[in-house]
Amino acid sequence: MSSERLIYLPLGGAGEIGMNAYVYGYGKPDQERLIVVDLGVAFPDMDTTPGVDLIIADIDWLVQRKDRIEAVFVTHAHEDHVGGVAHTYDRLQAPIYARRFTANIAKRKMDEYAHPDDAIQVVGPWPHQVNAGPFKVGFQPISHSIPESSALVIDTPAGRIVHSGDFKVDLTPGVGEPFDASAFEEIAKDGIKALVCDSTNVFSPDAGRSEATLGPALEELVSGASGMIVATTFASNVARVKTLAVAGEKAGRSIVLLGRAMKRMVEASVEAGVLDSFPSVVSPEQARDIPRENLMLLVTGSQGERRAASAQLARGKYMGLELQEGDTFLFSSKTIPGNEKGVIGIINQLSEKGVDVVDDSSGKYHVSGHANRPDLETLHDIVKPQVLIPMHGEHRHLREHVKIAEGKGITGVLAVNGMMIDLSGNAPKVAEYVETGRTYLDGSVQVGALDGVIRDRIRMALNGHMTVTVLLDEDDEPLGDPWVDAMGLAETGSSKAALTEVVEHDLSQWLGRQKAKTLRDDDALNDGLKKAARQSAQNEIGKKPEVTVVVSRLS
């Protein structure tokens, strides 16, 4: 009989930035009691996930072991950490623990799906601990860009783990608790088995800057501007929203919050009592009566999202407010890879209106919420773990982070999603490779990434779609010609006639050549018509469309 072991298993977030979902287990092999850290989302894109609403980690592995899950712990309220709680609750039904502000945000999500009120439990900060089977878990405050961000202190019979969550080393973070080195020293004083650590900014070579350093530059920009000022950042960057609002207030401007997420996040922060001295805000209606040089709008859509406030203001009016020549638009944000075109599109629309755009290229109006390389090393050096497991990063980030650990003589483990690590012995080892993946929230249903649904949509986007309808009589003889409808295809091709007519003609000829056996066989007809239709389109327009064949029989 094998002895008990301590395992670490990332289901999301290790090998990507987003969709965080980490599992820890303790017990005899395949009987471990489990806890989950974070259940986040990733965001879709047109290239790989058109039409998808959200992406969450495939939790099948957890669902199959549902009775062994003690609890879910959420480190902080960013979507890539908390966004999946409501979408997974039905299948996991485990209690969810979070600090007050995080719980407030999580509860709003749970309410949308009518999940029970007591599913989310509010926990105070370390040294308070939650008992979860063989684990005791505490929330140690750590600086990031949203209130009450926490590292988790996970005590196990095999030693103590520090799970950093998202963090930066910031002594004046604006919102949330400052980074407290002595608290981590105290936590680590009897030795740390493993530090599971944020890797986002491992390639940034210089020490990170504090949120507080932005204030003076922002105040100078705001007070020097002649027209209206609009500033955008992630609504969930509550620290930045406050920094911006305070800069606006100091310059004598009234603050307007635009965009649902912006209003909700400030509201939740105030409700949870974590946003002191936030300037008073005016409504868009009130703003219309205030001279534009006395206004500062804080708006959603820093990533160029088409339906967010930034994009709407760039296109025209939004909530009765409109930009004009002489106004200033500030991106107090970094553009996430993949969003560049959307952001540039907004900048050009603003340029057409004569609005001056200020972005982060000067480095003066944005700082990251994540630890840069020297700051990661600061945490390594305080915590002095036996093992460092990088998380929250793409493969290149994890690999670089392991290199840093090993340069310090710490054992580094490059564990990507699905790689179960046994941390029990002196040297960590791979215990198992678990099948992982992605689940798409698509409309109101969840579909698997490998179900083929999205693949078919991508194919229709690339190749267009054709519907072929054939009617056969009681004797399996074609009744009239095949009928072709096209969607997303050129109307005419090389022969200058309508594409659908050319294909109908070709299919009619094809049908005429078939023997009775084929005409009786739905599958053969389907395959044959599909192939003939694709070939006909290829000849005519140089594209092979996706084809739906409908065979109707009178028999």
Added chain:
Amino acid sequence: MSSERLIYLPLGGAGEIGMNAYVYGYGKPDQERLIVVDLGVAFPDMDTTPGVDLIIADIDWLVQRKDRIEAVFVTHAHEDHVGGVAHTYDRLQAPIYARRFTANIAKRKMDEYAHPDDAIQVVGPWPHQVNAGPFKVGFQPISHSIPESSALVIDTPAGRIVHSGDFKVDLTPGVGEPFDASAFEEIAKDGIKALVCDSTNVFSPDAGRSEATLGPALEELVSGASGMIVATTFASNVARVKTLAVAGEKAGRSIVLLGRAMKRMVEASVEAGVLDSFPSVVSPEQARDIPRENLMLLVTGSQGERRAASAQLARGKYMGLELQEGDTFLFSSKTIPGNEKGVIGIINQLSEKGVDVVDDSSGKYHVSGHANRPDLETLHDIVKPQVLIPMHGEHRHLREHVKIAEGKGITGVLAVNGMMIDLSGNAPKVAEYVETGRTYLDGSVQVGALDGVIRDRIRMALNGHMTVTVLLDEDDEPLGDPWVDAMGLAETGSSKAALTEVVEHDLSQWLGRQKAKTLRDDDALNDGLKKAARQSAQNEIGKKPEVTVVVSRLS
């Protein structure tokens, strides 16, 4: 009777980077004789142009004035300047003038479409001039990143225009002629009516660096690497391909060219006699017998293109060559906005193989081929135009460039695609707004951007597709139930039954409620079934698909 005028009309490239197509005209209004400068392409993306092969400017305005076109002049052989010549030749049928290397590339394109051999005329450099109606046009060599790049000197009865083409101020450009200030001084000595000027890098505040500055850093990198070196850049950046190859040769490595474009571009350069002392290359087959530390691969795919050599090497073997731990992969290139995800994907695949990736973040391994702000000012100051018209830029670039001109007391004109500028008088003025747009090469046919073809594909990608088939008998009574096929939609929704069955059931009920009048009316049936199918799917899976309705009648 109105007098003659000089007009400038951008059809592409002004308000975007790519798809360059500029028109100049001289003559009485609406009788101007016309010349075209550049006929380039832009590249599609999944967000806005899924499945499209290339994008060219809508040339309808020119086609309608075909008999007034004297000639087309191509400044250099980059795709965004020359890529459209073969796709527009049938409709324009105007002679195309270019320098030898550019003509070589253009001819290869024309040959693919069997256009006549003499369509392209080779022209020597300035002071040679081509007579084109009221215009005399000369190719003044200017430094860029491809051989024989030229500014055009366009003499008109209303004065001389300098059309910069793409350029940088580089005295040691590697390939192509060095920037020659005195030549431009001589050209400008009697006054320049207008400078139509590249704006790509107007936001780059520091003076650009010469291609020659890369050599030492690249040689150090290459000689310091232990395994195989792979370097990628645009194949059409012939200067860089040479700089890289020379660095490899100096480090004692054999050079391998991978990717069709890479081989073709080097071949054309050698053929045109514009690539001196290019190191000898070995084939991929020969390379397999050479120790990897003695190899340097120059490969296509610097923008992460899925089918290019870089992506294939990142995924696995390509032409028998394979990367392994300890090899180095260099991006000697800048990632164009929109391509970040593809590039990052390759970097992560390389990370999984243990390959060290070097990118441009240090600034040591790439310089731009375009003039930065101080270099633009250098040209302004040499040419001293009466009017500056920025081109080759998005709106934000054009606007910034106009601001610079006006800061120097030069009249700046912000002319975007379709804005016809009358340059005849003392002050330039907008003569007319011309309808412009984009034409998509889609398979083997050209479709208009506003034809709805691509819009339908995007909708199918976002919403999925459903085919509804209904059969009606001679009395317009439904024969059996409606039949539903779905593509790109979840198989089951809220009721846990098959989506298609649920929708069939709902449509059957809908049909049962319709009066004879509706059942006789194809349009009413089509609209009603479409709406009912969309609503049924919305209830079931929270998505409204695109719907094709096929009504078959036995009558």
